[in-house]
Amino acid sequence: MTNALLHVEDGYFVPELTRNSLAPSGRSVSSPPKGLSIELKGASKAFDHRVVLDRLNLAIEPGEFVAVVGRSGGGKSTLLRLIAGLDRPSAGEVAVGGAAAQGAHPAARLMFQDARLLPWQRVIGNVGIARGPNWRDLAQAALDEVGLGDRANEWPSVLSGGQRQRVALARALVSRPDILLLDEPFGALDAMTRVEMHQLLSRIWREHGFTAILITHDVSEAVALADRVIVLREGAVALDLAVDLPRPRRDEDRNSQLASRILSYV
Numbered sequence: 270m271t272n273a274l275l276h277v278e279d280g281y282f283v284p285e286l287t288r289n290s291l292a293p294s295g296r297s298v299s300s301p302p303k304g305l306s307i308e309l310k311g312a313s314k315a316f317d318h319r320v321v322l323d324r325l326n327l328a329i330e331p332g333e334f335v336a337v338v339g340r341s342g343g344g345k346s347t348l349l350r351l352i353a354g355l356d357r358p359s360a361g362e363v364a365v366g367g368a369a370a371q372g373a374h375p376a377a378r379l380m381f382q383d384a385r386l387l388p389w390q391r392v393i394g395n396v397g398i399a400r401g402p403n404w405r406d407l408a409q410a411a412l413d414e415v416g417l418g419d420r421a422n423e424w425p426s427v428l429s430g431g432q433r434q435r436v437a438l439a440r441a442l443v444s445r446p447d448i449l450l451l452d453e454p455f456g457a458l459d460a461m462t463r464v465e466m467h468q469l470l471s472r473i474w475r476e477h478g479f480t481a482i483l484i485t486h487d488v489s490e491a492v493a494l495a496d497r498v499i500v501l502r503e504g505a506v507a508l509d510l511a512v513d514l515p516r517p518r519r520d521e522d523r524n525s526q527l528a529s530r531i532l533s534y535v
């Protein structure tokens with residue numbers, strides 16, 4: 270498979286999106302980028318005249334971690350696709366870093382419930398999928414960051430679900446994204462692995478400084494990870510709540526109180 274066939278919608282690192290890691294930007298693996306702001310101004314999306322997002326206004330600060338929860342079919346993934354620039358609003362505007370989105374945003378990476386690894390590439394080949402100068406070193410560094418440095422030469426088929434998601438995270442990180450868009454990335458994992466992934470993502474988000482948007486059905490996950498939880502209902506923001514709890518969020522009582530409050534808006 271050539272790079273030209275790799276698609277941003279699959280979470281892959283496409284060649285024209287390589288500015289941070291492969292261009293001589295001066296950024297090294299240890300110099301974190303700054304997250305970008307995201308703004309939706311009266312953004313609507315309709316499919317066949319059915320309104321899925323209805324005049325949404327939302328301002329997300331650079332480096333903020335926002336979780337979006339809501340019922341199935343409520344427009345969460347649609348919102349993520351608009352922010353990624355994979356889809357255009359039917360009306361209104363989506364701005365990333367202050368500029369209106371025009372096509373897939375070069376600084377955004379996506380992660381899905383399914384890791385979407387290429388079975389014919391070893392782990393390191395999946396992470397450094399775009400190749401280019403130093404790709405192996407950059408991919409190895411990203412694998413080290415997610416705790417899989419010693420699995421670089423294995424095939425994806427021998428990895429567990431949690432390890433595959435770590436590889437998907439490394440593949441996103443290798444380009445030093447300014448925005449990480451997470452569409453239920455931990456939805457298929459068991460409870461223990463999910464908690465490990467929460468800790469990993471929290472650490473990486475803190476160290477890298479990217480803006481994170483996490484879609485989840487799990488309100489406790491939203492409370493554990495996000496600065497802010499948004500409930501999307503019938504295409505509009507039903508709740509926009511700051512999670513004012515210190516990290517790491519180990520106070521089960523406070524977490525579950527907040528989770529119950531959020532659930533009442535879903």
Ligand SMILES: Nc1ncnc2c1ncn2[C@@H]1O[C@H](COP(=O)(O)OP(=O)(O)OP(=O)(O)O)[C@@H](O)[C@H]1O
Pocket residue numbers: 316317321339340341342343344345346347348
């Ligand atoms: N490309 C499309 N064409 C037509 N309808 C679409 C398209 N994409 C999404 N929809 C519809 O828009 C609505 C919202 O879908 P979306 O995937 O954004 O919801 P969601 O909140 O992410 O759902 P879930 O939690 O089940 O993943 C659904 O009714 C879906 O069928």
